Amino acid sequence: MLNRISTYFYLRPKVVLALMLLPPMLWFLVVYIGSLITMLINSFFYLDGFTGKVIHEFTLRTYIKLFDPINLQIFGRTTLMAASVTLACIIIAFPLSYFMARFASQRMKTFLYLAVTLPLWSSYVVRVYSWKLILAQEGIISWFARLIHLDWLLHLYLNLPGLGGPSLSISATGIFIVFVYIWLPYMIIPIQTALERVPKSLIEASGDLGATPAQTFRTVLLPLAFPGVVAGSIFTFSLTLGDFIVPQLFGNSSFYIGKAVLTYQGTSGNIPLAAAFTMGPIIIMIVYLLIARRLGAFDAL
């Protein structure tokens, strides 16, 4: 009996394929695309400010609200933060990934892999909170600054408008540092994978044809690692765009997109505005991916 079932499926590979794809497709279509569409629909409704009820009729007035200067500022601030976090992650991740891909022994590589991904094993909230302690006014960084008599520099920095704040733990800089820390693994792994796929002979060929190491880096290594950089930056960029915990814990009154969405739909029940806000990062990401494609990031796929 079992044998006959096996034979039935063996002769009909398409049935097997359909059976295997059914659960993920259901998940993808219903849960994922479905909720996105629901959100899209909701963003075209509006909240009656007088009654506090959501009016279910098609309108663009919620979207028009997004263009209020204060909301545009939120988009601008968040995008700038996401871009700086991404850039910093690239700069920090590249040398380490390069070392892992090219020079590390097998044992060293395993160790580094573990070291890079180990933080992901522990709770995100715990790690973020520990940074609160590190950056706090009485935290390690202030203590160290005092120790080497550079606390005046720290104070000077904290007085900078836009970057500073009462302490590092309540400042844009603090948000930036924590974001770079928590998203860094998502940048290291893709870049490392991309670099590892570059055969050593390509590097040798470039040198052989007269290119100095710097030229080889620019003309061979960087273009070939670029898809990995883009893959990593999709993570760091979109995760930063949507995160609400870090700005909540480390921010002052300046809103970021995630925090805005949380406030609108949680505190004020303005689900249409929250939904419209969420469309923001989606559009920003689409633009980002289009630019990446223009730059040839997906040519090698």
Next chain:
Amino acid sequence: MSASVAIEFKNVSRIFSVKQEDQSGDVKAVDNVSLQIRDGEFFSLLGPSGSGKTTSLRMIAGFDRPTSGQILLYGQDVSSLPPYERDVNTVFQDYALFPHMTVGENVAYGLMIKKVPKDEREKRVDDMMDLVQLTGFAARKPSQLSGGQRQRVALARALINHPKVLLLDEPLGALDLKLRQQMQIELKSIQQRVGITFIFVTHDQEEALTMSDRIAVFNHGRIEQIGTPAEIYEHPITQFVAGFVGVSNLVSGEVAKRITGSDVRFSVRPEKIHLGSTGDKPEADTFIAEGKVRDVIYLGLYTRYLVELDGGGDLVVVEQNLKTTSMDVMQARGQPVRLFWKKEHVSYMGD
């Protein structure tokens, strides 16, 4: 005379230290090799894997440095120069074409690095593409080419800089037999046209014999013999060369003594041995051995006989099928035969 020497190895050694959990020690990849490669020569480094031929090539290119000794390029010591400061170029075993560039950009790479103006660059790329018979392929990506075409691109890219020496690291290894034979002839003709010294690494003895002006046979990091293909083939000076280059009958001890009168080991190529009947009379300066045909293998172009000598030992004999057919040769099995070969076709070798 030193002006006509392209590459010279002076007592070059390359020692790799191996560190593994259970053992550590030094491996002599190249062991005190001295060698001169002449200007304009097609020179092959032939040997099995791990014999030091590729390490030698990589040291000429600059990817590796000798542990001791000197490598001279036209008289200049280049032992510690990085690859980008050496006037040599390499065709890699895996071709190493840049996947993110077009074929034309790949070929132009060396010129782009040297900041050659675009007009001249394009003209020289066109010339190179003509030379390797890939006219009109410049806009394609390497991934759109066949193995043989990639091979040609790699060659064009390495030649466009007009290097003093071109290094080829088993470049034909990945091609199928027909294409390989075609490329062998083409490589040789390109070399003659451009007049650049070619140093060719291969483990394929037939390939080395086909193309080379001279061959260095490598084994265990040392050179066993250097010579023209004919010298290497006709007069191997060591047992290794006799066995590695072509097929050889190695005869030693008692059997050798009975044939030549001395127990010095010798080798003789199967095709040099003439298979005759027991009553045949020998010509002058000929060695004779009597035996019985134990096995016959008909191979179309020729037939291989395994002859068991009367006093012990075997000899392989190859005869062309000039008149015989497979039916005829099979009759030979079990027949007593007399073998003849000219004394000049014997190579004597010590231990």
